[in-house]
Amino acid sequence: xxxxxxxxxxxxxxxxxxxxxxxxxxxxxxxxxxxxxxxxxxxxxxxxxxxxxxxxxxxxxxxxxxxxxxxxxxxxxxxxxxxxxxxxxxxxxxxxxxxxxxxxxxxxxxxxxxxxxxxxxxxxxxxxxxxxxxxxxxxxxxxxxxxxxxxxxxxxxxxxxxxxxxxxxxxxxxxxxxxxxxxxxxxxxxxxxxxxxxxxxxxxxxxxxxxxxxxxxxxxxxxxxxxxxxxxxxxxxxxxxxxxxxxxxxxxxxxxxxxxxxxxxxxxxxxxxxxxxxxxxxxxxxxxxxxxxxxxxxxxxxxxxxxxxxxxxxxxxxxxxxxxxxxxxxxxxxxxxxxxxxxxxxxxxxxxxxxxxxxxxxxxxxxxxxxxxxxxxxxxxxxxxxxxxxxxxxxxxxxxxxxxxxxxxxxxxxxxxxxxxxxxxxxxxxxxxxxxxxxxxxxxxxxxxxxxxxxxxxxxxxxxxxxxxxxxxxxxxxxxxxxxxxxxxxxxxxxxxxxxxxxxxxxxxxxxxxxxxxxxxxxxxxxxxxxxxxxxxxxxxxxxxxxxxxxxxxxxxxxxxxxxxxxxxxxxxxxxxxxxxxxxxxxxxxxxxxx
Numbered sequence: 381x382x383x384x385x386x387x388x389x390x391x392x393x394x395x396x397x398x399x400x401x402x403x404x405x406x407x408x409x410x411x412x413x414x415x416x417x418x419x420x421x422x423x424x425x426x427x428x429x430x431x432x433x434x435x436x437x438x439x440x441x442x443x444x445x446x447x448x449x450x451x452x453x454x455x456x457x458x459x460x461x462x463x464x465x466x467x468x469x470x471x472x473x474x475x476x477x478x479x480x481x482x483x484x485x486x487x488x489x490x491x492x493x494x495x496x497x498x499x500x501x502x503x504x505x506x507x508x509x510x511x512x513x514x515x516x517x518x519x520x521x522x523x524x525x526x527x528x529x530x531x532x533x534x535x536x537x538x539x540x541x542x543x544x545x546x547x548x549x550x551x552x553x554x555x556x557x558x559x560x561x562x563x564x565x566x567x568x569x570x571x572x573x574x575x576x577x578x579x580x581x582x583x584x585x586x587x588x589x590x591x592x593x594x595x596x597x598x599x600x601x602x603x604x605x606x607x608x609x610x611x612x613x614x615x616x617x618x619x620x621x622x623x624x625x626x627x628x629x630x631x632x633x634x635x636x637x638x639x640x641x642x643x644x645x646x647x648x649x650x651x652x653x654x655x656x657x658x659x660x661x662x663x664x665x666x667x668x669x670x671x672x673x674x675x676x677x678x679x680x681x682x683x684x685x686x687x688x689x690x691x692x693x694x695x696x697x698x699x700x701x702x703x704x705x706x707x708x709x710x711x712x713x714x715x716x717x718x719x720x721x722x723x724x725x726x727x728x729x730x731x732x733x734x735x736x737x738x739x740x741x742x743x744x745x746x747x748x749x750x751x752x753x754x755x756x757x758x759x760x761x762x763x764x765x766x767x768x769x770x771x772x773x774x775x776x777x778x779x780x781x782x783x784x785x786x787x788x789x790x791x792x793x794x795x796x797x798x799x800x801x802x803x804x805x806x807x808x809x810x811x812x813x814x815x816x817x818x819x820x821x822x823x824x825x826x827x828x829x830x831x832x833x834x835x836x837x838x839x840x841x842x843x844x845x846x847x848x849x850x851x852x853x854x855x856x857x858x859x860x861x862x863x864x865x866x867x868x869x870x871x872x873x874x875x876x877x878x879x880x881x882x883x884x885x886x887x888x889x890x891x892x893x894x895x896x897x898x899x900x901x902x903x904x905x906x907x908x909x910x911x912x913x914x915x916x917x918x919x920x921x922x923x924x925x926x927x928x929x930x931x932x933x934x935x936x937x938x939x940x941x942x943x944x945x946x947x948x949x950x951x952x953x954x955x956x957x958x959x960x961x962x963x964x965x966x967x968x969x970x971x972x973x974x975x
Contacts, residue, residue, distance in 0.1 A: 387850040390423045394843065395852075395895065403886050405930075410832035413839035413891075425850055426842045434841035438804040439545050443837065444829055445807035446535050449792065450495030451828035452785040452814035459487065463503050473513050478576040480504050480518055481525040485568055488529030489536050490789060494933045497526040498700070498767055505769045505941055516582060519942035520952055521575040523934040524926050528571040528960075531564035531923055533557055533793070534803060538833075539893035539922035543915040546897040550911055557796045557803065562971040563916060563964065570963045574956060581951045603665060603725040604737040605674035609652040613672045619646035621656075625668045633657040657737065665725075676724055693754040694724065695761070696769045698747050698940050701933040702830050703765030705742040719760050725749035727940055745929070745939040762827070769941060785819050837890055844894040848902070857902035869909060869974040873917050874965040876900050880921025881957065885931035893922040913972040920964045926953030 384392065394416055401412040420426035434440065463483065470476045480500060487496040500522060508515040530537030534544060534557045544555040607613060613621050618631045634642050635655035642648075650656075656674070658665065669676055699705055705713065710723045726740055727747040742748075747769070752760060761768050792810035796803045814820045820828070847853045860879075864872040876896070883892045896918045904911035925931030927950050929939045935949065 384855070385851070387425050388852045388855060390425050391420075391846055391850045391852045394419050394423075394425070395847070398843075398891075399887065402888070402891070408832060409888055409891070410835040410839075413836040416843055417839040420843050420846060425846045430842055430845070432838075432842075434838035437545070437838070437841050438802070439541055439841065440834055440838050441804045442535065442541055442807055443538055444834055445804070445811040446492055447495070447830055448811035448814060448820070448825050448828045449785075449789055449807055450491040451824060452811075452819045453487075453491050453789055454495055454499045455819055456782050456785045458782055458786060459483070459499060460503055463500075463507070467507060467510070470507065470511065473511075473517050473579070474576065476507060476511060476513065477518055477521050477579045478572075480507065481521045481575050482572055484522045485525045485529035485572060488526040489532035489564075489568075490793060491535070493526040493530040493537055494701070494937070496529070497523060497934050497937060501698070501767060501937065501941065502769050514943070516942045516944060517579055519938035520582060520944060520949070521579045523938045524952065524956060525571065525575055526934050527924055527926070527932060528564075528568050531567055531920060532561050533564070534560060534796070535793075535807065536560070536564075537919075537923045538837075538890040539919045542837075542890060542893040542922075543897045543919045546901055547912070547915055550901055554803075555915075556799075557793060560916070560919065563920065563967045566967045567920070567960055567963050570959055571956060574959055575952075578952055578955065581955070583948055583951070603658050603676065605656050605658060605669060605676045607650055607652060607654045607656060608673060608675055611652075611673045613650050614652050616650055617646060618644045618648045618650065621650065621668070621672060622646070624671050625665075629665065629668050630659045631656055632659045693757060694749060694751045695757055696747055696749055697761050697766035698769060698937065699742050699744055700765050700767050701744045701936055702832070703742070703744070705764055705766070706744060707741055709739050709741050711738040719752070719764065720756060721750045721752040721760060723748060724751055744933075744936045747940040762824075765827075767937075784817060785814065788813055788817075788819075833888075833890065836888060837894075840891055840894045844898060847895065848898045853898040854902045854906075856899050857906055860899070860903050861906045864903070864907065869907075870965060870969050872903070872907060872909065873913050873968050873974070874961060876903070876914050877917040877921040877961055877964050877968075880918050881924055881961070882921075884922055884925040885928045889922045889925065889932060893918055896922065908975070910973050910975060913968045913974055916968050916972055917964065920960065920968075924957065924960050926950075926956050926960075928953075 397419070398412055398416045401407055401415070402409060407415075417426065417431060421428055421431045463479070466479055470479055480503070484496050484500050487499065501519065504518045504522060505515050508518055527537070531540070534540050534555060540555070540560055548554045618634075621631060622629055631644055633656075634644050634648070634650075635657070636642065636651070641657075658668075668674070710716075713719075715721050715723055723737060725748070726737060726742075728740075728743065728745075748766065750757075750761075758768070788810045792806040795801050795806045800806075801809075811825065815822055815825050860875065864875055867875065880892055880896045883896065887895070897915060900914040900918050901911045903909075904914045925935070929935045929944065929946060929949055938944065
């Protein structure tokens with residue numbers, strides 16, 4: 381084996397370091413990318429003059445513009461009203477899964493998949509509740525459907541845009557808007573057929589948040605309450621309190637003397653002003669709070685009084701991957717003082733924490749129960765990056781303006797498809813018009829920009845270029861070529877697709893595409909193959925992570941509202957992954973010549 385040059389050794393070390401930090405998951409992925417770029421600059425494999433070229437790359441402009449356009453489309457109530465009209469026909473779980481998953485797939489083809497899922501998630505929760513079925517039957521198929529739907533067009537998912545950039549460097553021409561459609565539509569068709577029946581593979585009995593009016597229907601539910609002097613439980617034992625809930629409520633901890641936390645036994649005596657950390661099932665908490673006259677949260681009022689206040693409301697909301705709450709607690713944020721919100725409860729599936737509720741650091745996918753001003757609730761949740769689990773498809777439309785975001789999206793895609801303007805210019809124009817026509821405020825447009833993703837891309841683009849310029853991509857491709865030597869060309873497509881799919885759970889999908897695309901291009905050159913099918917394989921593999929809740933934001937977003945556990949994803953995701961590999965390996969060579 382040929383010895384690595386100094387630059388190749390450095391490039392390898394930086395890539396390995398980035399991967400390790402991604403897997404370690406202690407640092408945010410944008411900070412990891414910044415550190416990687418800094419190391420590449422310090423060692424000279426990325427010249428200082430080129431280090432920040434990624435921030436001006438058209439790919440970053442396209443993705444940023446697509447995020448703004450997606451935010452504008454999400455303001456339209458047209459889609460929600462269509463689903464509401466269909467709802468009387470969705471009498472069975474199978475029909476509900478098929479209708480909602482299919483709708484998300486269609487919308488994901490034309491806007492960012494995380495945006496499409498965010499539109500349908502509250503609708504799906506309400507449809508499930510009104511239909512008397514668990515939301516867990518709907519949400520994971522919808523999340524997977526959003527990933528598959530993004531395969532159909534250039535702007536549906538970031539990997540498509542990134543492999544198109546590599547193709548531009550190879551042949552001087554990017555992939556067109558609908559070049560992905562022949563393969564993508566085939567995968568969508570098979571994926572839709574599977575998800576329409578495969579949802580039955582999901583574990584039965586997963587409990588999910590009930591209506592926001594109930595306010596407490598979350599499991600496992602961590603809440604915090606004060607035992608006032610007027611409570612009949614003062615002087616009684618922990619066991620007496622738990623007995624009220626018939627075993628469905630556990631006193632996980634007692635906080636006394638301000639911040640001293642104890643794990644109590646059943647015979648512990650309860651004293652006035654004890655702070656009780658409670659773990660409960662969805663139905664027991666409200667009853668025990670009422671009977672024991674507990675004061676929930678830090679408002680000094682009972683839950684009954686709090687809910688009765690005319691200008692207050694209690695809302696369930698899911699913490700999205702771009703929320704400003706991530707990594708911080710209610711105490712650190714001063715949630716009540718700054719935002720007028722009281723954190724009543726938090727649901728985090730797969731983990732039980734004994735910390736005081738105000739000290740729990742928020743994670744993506746957490747479901748929060750918040751109480752605050754009804755008039756300001758919508759704006760406050762939007763500013764915090766939380767998605768309310770409330771059906772917003774009420775039919776209170778804005779006339780023709782409700783259709784305007786969809787018209788702008790259609791015009792942008794049509795202009796690109798007809799080759800009238802480049803994709804960056806078309807979507808940048810649509811994004812500006814979303815603000816100009818008042819669909820989005822300027823603040824909402826800036827909030828729509830997922831800066832961590834954009835920083836990640838801008839930093840990894842020059843590192844990706846360095847993989848090629850140092851010869852590292854060619855070296856890795858040589859190793860893959862040796863492995864693929866005994867395979868037919870179709871087998872090489874499968875190898876690249878599976879490799880990209882295997883990396884995606886550990887890396888961001890965009891990072892996987894940036895690393896794998898130049899390697900695939902070099903592999904095609906060494907094997908005398910057309911590069912297009914291998915780039916397509918990278919795009920499909922990078923976009924399809926169905927095995928974990930952490931590989932893609934869409935999977936993370938549904939974990940809390942769906943009540944899923946980490947191990948639930950492979951039940952539905954593994955057979956779907958196999959189907960994607962099989963269908964992709966068949967269709968890619970059919971539509972993109974191997975030689």
